[in-house]
Amino acid sequence: MNTHEDVRAAIASLLRIGEPGDGLLKRLVDGIGPVAALAIIMAVGRGETTAHDAVQGLATTGTEAAEHGQMAEAIDRWAVRAGEAETQGNDLDTIARIGGRLVIPEDEEWPRMLDDLGPAAPLGLWVRGEASLSTVLNRAVAVVGARAASSYGTKCASDLAWDLAARGITVVSGGAFGIDAAAHRAAIAREAPTVAFMAGGVDRFYPAANAELFDQILTIGAIVSETAPGMTPMRHRFLLRNRLIAASSQVSVIVEAGWRSGALNTAGHALELSRQVAAFPGSVYSASSTGTHKLVREHEAELVTCSDDVIALMDDDAPALFDAAAAGAASESGNRSSTPDPREVLDEREKICLNALTVSKPLDVGTIASRAGLTIADALNSLTTLDLAGLAERRDTGWVKLHKSRR
Structure with missing residues (x-):
């Protein structure tokens, strides 16, 4: 019988072996558990068996993951990194040395709203900071936008984050220059928790120029990443990181975004999850607002201008997808007229x-x-x-x- 810490250690290795949002790895772990999944990958990595034989073995036990046609290819891909997972040392020790932790789905701190990602849900999260994720993300809004933000966009993000923080709502963003940094700083100035989701390891602040900001976040909020300590931010990891920002928030607010802004990717993830998306209007002459205007024009985002607008969206359609407790409370309160x-x-x-x-x-x-x-x-x-x-x-x-x- 695997202990809770056996599971944590296995997930730590799997987060180094796999890439964020790998649905096949998640499917394998859901089918046989992280300890058994890691054992198979490591055995293939050491040449003790082949990926084909491993899948055949899974099939004989009735494991559903074996039915996927690309599972053998995926195991071979993960096995390439199996040696790296052994030689890099214990990531759990590394994170502990810098005062961090690995949060897994079995922990009370696990933010259940991320389970809405289904096959793209993370196996675990590397976390630094004083805040408990399950607590601060209970009521949260993502504030994201352009790195090359205008003074108008920066002020909109700051004012919104300040007002949200003043009303007990956690500000979530990505720690980048521009809109992200403005939102984080406003929440910190209000002495309220804020959460930054990173595309690289939580031991490597990126961008480095925001190191002072990240230090401030640690004292009152949390810095979170799906990638193992020491791993570098890469373009695809930024895009996959965005799904965590969207899933952790009841509303994603795009303050300022150009036509090809990464913030639009966050909006896309939010829409896929049926989360609310909002956008601030900008000048029709501003390239920094072409993306936000597109969202509004195509009816993918609600136009907002202040925190009251955003909070109204949070309370609209309540309870949220992940708010099972609120759904149960509504039922117990005698509200029998609502449609299940x-x-x-x-x-x-x-x-x-x-x-x-x-x-x-x-x-x-x-x-x-x-x-x-x-x-x-x-x-x-x-x-x-x-x-x-x-x-x-x-x-x-x-x-x-x-x-x-x-x-």
């Missing part, structure tokens, strides 16, 4: 399939199955159920998630 949430009766495959859909871009069945880690048949069955539940619908070019149930 159709998501509550979905099975695991249907929930994963729902999370794989987007509200803005129709996806074909093959793409949905790949994103969800399901077979084509399972994806089709799940989509039919979601359609009947009013949670998804088929259009000419594919399937989309409905932001609100048709019921």
Whole structure:
């Protein structure tokens, strides 16, 4: 029987072996547990068995992960890093030396809202800072935007973050220059917790020029990353980091963003999760606001100008997707007239399939199955159920998630 610390140690190694958001690794871990998953990968890495034989062994035990056609290839890919996981030393010791910790789903501190990411949910989170994630993310808003922010954008972000912090709402961002830094600084000035999600290891502040800001965040908030200590920020890790920012927040506010801004990627993740997205208006002559205007024009974001607008979005459609406690409280209070949430009766495959859909871009069945880690048949069955539940619908070019149930 694996102990809690055995599981933590295995997840620590898997976070070094795999890349953030690897749905296949998550599927394998969900199927057999992190300790067994690590043992298989390490055995292949040491040449004690092959990935093909490992998958065959999984199939004989009825493990669903073995059904995925790319599992053997994925195990070979992870096995390349297996030696690195052994030679790098103990990441748990490294994080402990700098006063950090590894938070895993079995911990009370684990932020349950991240489970809404389904197959893209993180296996664990490296954390530094005084704040408890489950506590500070209970009511949180992401404030993100352009690195090359204008003075207008910086003031909007600062004012919004200050007002949100004053009302007990945690400000979440990415620690970057521009809008991110302005939001973090305003929350700190208000002596309120703020959370920065990083694309590299939490022992390597990036950008380095914001080191003083990160030190301040540590005293009152938290710095969080999915990547192992010492790992460098890379472009794809920034984009994958954005899904954690979106999932941890009830509303994602895009203050200022150009046409190709990474903040739009955060908005996209929020929309996929049926989270609220908001955007500040800017000058029609400003290139820094072309992205935010696009979100509003295409009805993917609500136009906001102050904290009251954002808080109204937080309270709209309450409870949030991840707020099961609030849903239970509403039921117990005698509110029998409200319509039950159709998501509550979905099975695991249907929930994963729902999370794989987007509200803005129709996806074909093959793409949905790949994103969800399901077979084509399972994806089709799940989509039919979601359609009947009013949670998804088929259009000419594919399937989309409905932001609100048709019921």
